[in-house]
Amino acid sequence: MTTSSTSSTTATAGVGGGAHAGGVAMTPILFILGSCISLQFGAALATQLFPAIGSWGTTALRLGLAAAVLIVIVRPKVHRFTRQQWLGVAAFGVAVGGMNGAFYASIDRIPLGTAVAIEFLGPLVLSALLSTRRTDLLWVLLALGGVSLFGFESLTGAASLDVLGVIFALVAAVFWALYVLASAHVGRIVPGQDGLAVAMLIGALVVLPLGAPGAVAGIAEPRLLLIALGTALLASVLPYTLELSALRRLPRHVFGIMLSLEPVVALFAGVLLLSQEITPLRVAAAVLVVVASAGVTLTARARPAGEPQPIDEAPGWELPTPTHATLTGEMPILTEDDLREDGDASTR
Template identity: 55%
Template sequence: MGPLLLVIGSCTSLQFGAALAVHLFALGGSTGTTLLRLGLAALLLLLVFRPRVRRWTGPQWRAAVLLGLSLGAMNGCFYAALSRIDLGTAVTVEFLGPLTLAAVTSRRVRDLLWVALALVGVAVLGLAGEGGGGSLDVLGVVFALLAGACWAAYIVAGARLGRVTEGHGGLAVATAVGALVLVPFGAAGALHAVSAPHGLLLALGTAVLASVVPYSLELAALRRLPQRTFGVLLSLEPVIASLAGWALLGQGMTVLGGAGVVLVVAASAGATWTAAQVRARDGAPAGARTDGDDVPRVHLPTSAG
């Protein structure tokens, strides 16, 4: 499978997993669904990678805990947004998090312009309302914005964890921490969901589609693509999310709403392209890591969804 298909497959699996999670909301609520997704994903990752935590130092544990906290908060806020607004809209608004981080860390005027373009796109989405023509739920947008802020924190924490640990052991521990953080808030909903007919099957499907499959495909793609190209391809995520919402959830998209998605995608791709041009000018290698300077997420777990 070519790298382009790997990235598209990752984004598609992630968003279809999020669409599948929506069906769990009626059983376990958004927090219970988030707990099931992270908990089952953590169990699978711990079984596969078996991190040797007895040898970990204090900085390694702190980095894993920080990533886990941001991961739990990010997914919790994102699923809370999904319970109120359409999937495509939620992912589009959430993209403001990594875009803003890119602008703040790069301190280039052009990146600020890309963020401004993304804000215009979100404003257009607000004017368009939901696919059915209704007004956009304000609380849902707030949760999506919070998920974006947590996504930015997750990128910083992920870069830190990547510097102090090797392999995927840190990812497994951080995912477990994220799940444990949600236990007090989502345990009741999670138990109710898995006790219902087909509830556990839906939860397993969500964990596999939204976590295990995207992680594996992204890792394979990153081994064969420069990071800047990977970031541009991830700009397709809001479009794929809109398609997943339409195909699985019956969520429509107006012409004006589609224009808002296109503006945010253009801003994400433009910011990634600008970062690539700066690296090329400064003589950085094509696949060089630039912690915090790229729009694409740090490759540990994928973002929300």
């Protein structure tokens, strides 16, 4: 999403930006931090549903509620979808369901900060695979080194990790990478939010075989349904609003660096909200993942003119930045054109 036009307008403009630090508006940075906190509160709230309806039931209920709301608001014109659009949206929906289900299954078994740090490997590895820069591979190796500290900690007996929980986090990482690609693809071939609305429904159907009993129990119990709605608000609606506002005001590299703080925020959120244990090795692991993610963001600012493009992409294509809300599948990947259109619409 970073282009020279974005950097020149967002880095120098103080519209709604408040105080500046080094030429960067502080208000959108606070928006991103607020989004981080909101997302972690949402994840912590979701864990309160696990004992009653399970992680898969929670996933099915959240995605089902989100899909229902989106379909009512967007009213997708599915009768106009072509075969190519249906295939793209179906792949997007599978990625949404798999990412959500695996992530919630992981935080049901391992600490929140650990799960998020492991999941970050998905987009990091994807960035390295789509790039010919050797530095990107080095950043991924650094992140792998950080994540390996969790395993070292577990092997030494300092703090054991549930193996299945780690596997689910790795599966979520794979689906997050697929989500980035599928969301960007659907955003190009399906107009508006039709693709996202239908993909959310498909995502709910993907996890329904495992989550149906829990989802039904959640719907039947008003208290559980209220918690599910609160989770959707904190983990989806609020991050979407805050991040969209920040993206309109910040250069992509600044936004990406702030996003890279997510594993550390998740680590401390697990301590403060869920009373999860914090250890020096976990802090070191999260910091290494943050440094790797920030490094990928910084080195991606200037793509060499001769760097190969993915086979099915036009010249100049750049992998869009995933936002926090992509973790819950509630927000599509935003491209530079999306932001410009939103900005133009807001000024009319």
